[in-house]
Amino acid sequence: MSDANQKFKAWWLLSPTLLLYSLTFLLPVLLLVVMSFAKFENSVTEFGFYLGNYRKVFGDGITLLIFWRTVKLSVYITVACVVLGFPVAMVMRRAGPRGRLWLLFFIVSPLLTSIIVRNVAWVLILGRSGIINDTLREWGLIASPLPLMYNSFGVVLAVVHVYMSFMVLPIYGALQAINPSTEEAAASLGASPLRVFWFVTLPQSLPGLAAGCTLVFILSMGVYLTPVIMGGNFVVTLPMLITDVVRNQYNWPTASAMSLMLLVAIGAMVLVSSVVQKFGGRH
Amino acid sequence: MIKQLSISRRRALKTTAAAAGALATPYFFVKAHAASDPKVLRLYNFDGTLGDFYTEHWYNPFRDKFDMKLEFIRLKGSRVPLEKVQAQIGAGQPETDLFPLHPDQLIFAKRNNLAMEIPRSAIPEYDNVYDEFISDYGPCLVLWSYGLAYDTEAVSPAPTSWKALWDPAYAGRVALNEALKDQTLQMVNLAFKGQLYPVDDETFSHLSDIRPNLVALWSSGADAEQLFRNNEIVMTPFWNGRVTKLKSEGLPLEFVVPDEGFFVRCSVYGIPRNARNPEMALEWLNFVCGHDPQKRMVEFGYGTPNKLVEHTPEQAKAVIVADPEVVKKAVAEDFTHILDNNAAWTDMWNKWKAS
Structure with missing residues (x-):
């Protein structure tokens, strides 16, 4: 079969997906771009080429601050997922089939629960009269309840709980692909377990780690409901701000400019991740 | 001897697509028919007990009286997602035939021509409603x-x-x-x-x-x-x-x-522009402005715009706005x-x- 024929066949196979993404992603993004240059005045939207929305986003002194706080929150969540998720992935790799299945179920189970139920459960655990505070008070360890929720701690905890699987599974996949003889060789040459992990296991699992970080970071940048419930509205993320601008001000143009900023940031993250994965793959 | 069935890939794909189309056609037909059915009224409903109250005392009695089918969209809270409704109206297809509007939403709706103007003559029950609860776009129904x-x-x-x-x-x-x-x-x-x-x-x-x-x-x-x-x-x-x-x-x-x-804020119930069933929406507005649905509202603990509804002292206390002395404290x-x-x-x- 000729090259041209093969290329044609490849495009033909891709066409349903391309069509779907064009309609559900590219077209809406295009509309978002057009809307971001519209003017919103006196509650009425007028289309045109108006830069005021971007001036507001970059110059109002609050949108950028909230954007950076969203990035910071996403970094916290990603780091927490790495710290807690890497050991789990390593245990999964060494566990037997039954143990692996249990761990997998344990990690994936938050995704099977409704987001509202999950967050209400957290309220029952972390709240002022929740299990933790009540127990600590009964034991006489604290006099007044600890502030475990309605702050960044509560948000990070609740988000890590559900996004952990997006970190563990790619790392586990990468770990499974490592040839154990490379680690055994390093150990037989006198490397301590820590050195084996640091110089053999970790570098080879880098593509999985990068994929996990990318997934968790991107999902965290878009997280909305959990900060609302667990952060008591004090932890403001950019999606919360965008929702407020649309829902309470009906200002689609400014919200579009904010959304594009978020999209560009996520695009940049994907780019960085692909570079890291390429580097990791070569290594 | 059984003859082996052979079918080409292209033919299999064609047959599958045709079967899917044939199966989907009645679904789209039914949906399209329901969309234009004069016996179907689409409404937003509040969450919580107020929504349950509406269903029991405002929606179901109307459904039974007019032999209608009602379709609901449950709101989270009391605010209609007007930003979404605006886009739907622009596309000529609002998802409901009626929408409750908070006062600021009403102004936004006016500025963007989102709601139909309703002449007084269109709702006979307006005769029993206090003037201050009647707007150009519908009656103020929720206090x-x-x-x-x-x-x-x-x-x-x-x-x-x-x-x-x-x-x-x-x-x-x-x-x-x-x-x-x-x-x-x-x-x-x-x-x-x-x-x-x-x-x-x-x-x-x-x-x-x-x-x-x-x-x-x-x-x-x-x-x-x-x-x-x-x-x-x-x-x-x-x-x-x-x-x-x-x-x-x-x-x-x-x-x-x-x-x-x-x-004290009051939500106006209006009819979105391009609503599919404005006639029945008007009928519903007339129905809920009436004595019985409004009496139930007072019993439930909310104020009423209907002049004919009387309050017991307990109801007046719960309703808050029934006591003229208390109403004086409402800020404009x-x-x-x-x-x-x-x-x-x-x-x-x-x-x-x-x-």
Whole structure:
């Protein structure tokens, strides 16, 4: 079969997906771009080429601050997922089939629960009269309840709980692909377990780690409901701000400019991740 | 001997596509038919017990009387997602035939030509409705009284002022309303300046003073209810209807109208432009303006625009706006000012939260 024929066949196979993404992603993004240059005045939207929305986003002194706080929150969540998720992935790799299945179920189970139920459960655990505070008070360890929720701690905890699987599974996949003889060789040459992990296991699992970080970071940048419930509205993320601008001000143009900023940031993250994965793959 | 069936890949794909099309056609036909069916009325319904009340006393009796089919979209809270409805109206397909509009939403709807004008003659029951509850776009049907809700076991003496929210005795036990932050900002002004406007740095300095008392900023009435149920808070600005509901659950709560004044807002029920069934929507508006549905509303604890409905003393106390002496304390909000300053206030609000 000729090259041209093969290329044609490849495009033909891709066409349903391309069509779907064009309609559900590219077209809406295009509309978002057009809307971001519209003017919103006196509650009425007028289309045109108006830069005021971007001036507001970059110059109002609050949108950028909230954007950076969203990035910071996403970094916290990603780091927490790495710290807690890497050991789990390593245990999964060494566990037997039954143990692996249990761990997998344990990690994936938050995704099977409704987001509202999950967050209400957290309220029952972390709240002022929740299990933790009540127990600590009964034991006489604290006099007044600890502030475990309605702050960044509560948000990070609740988000890590559900996004952990997006970190563990790619790392586990990468770990499974490592040839154990490379680690055994390093150990037989006198490397301590820590050195084996640091110089053999970790570098080879880098593509999985990068994929996990990318997934968790991107999902965290878009997280909305959990900060609302667990952060008591004090932890403001950019999606919360965008929702407020649309829902309470009906200002689609400014919200579009904010959304594009978020999209560009996520695009940049994907780019960085692909570079890291390429580097990791070569290594 | 069984003949082996052979079928080409292309033919298999074609057959599958044709079968899917054949199976899907009746579905789309039924959907399209339902969309234009004069016997189908689409409505938004509130969440919580108010939604349940509407279903029982406003929707089902209407459905039975007119032999209609009603389709509901349940709201989270009381605000219609007008930003979405605006896009639907622009596309010629609003998802409902009626929508409740908060006062600021009504102004937005007027400016963007989202609602149909309804002449008085179109609703005969208007004869029994107070004039101030009739707008060009429909009747004001839901009266929201917004005062101070408090836990009677934890807050003593009973608060008489909004300033009770600032009392250091309630550190970490108070919440404010994020969903209607304009109302929160006006409340702060009312408490400390004796007037609703302007919202300025002084307003936010008072908000900073309340910070040690705040445990959360709630974003819907259901969230605030949960804060009371979980014993997270003892006091918050709240709606009377929600307090009545929590009291019925056995919570030791009370609703008080502060001395400085309180807020009464009214939601207009309008018909979106391009609605599919405006005739039945008008019929429904006429039906709910009538005596029986409005009498049920009073029994449930909400005020009524219907002149013919009388209150027992207990009902008057629960309804809040039935007592003329209490009504005098209602402050007059400027909803155009609120809508036009919402963006600036939100920026200040977010800066305050981030500080």
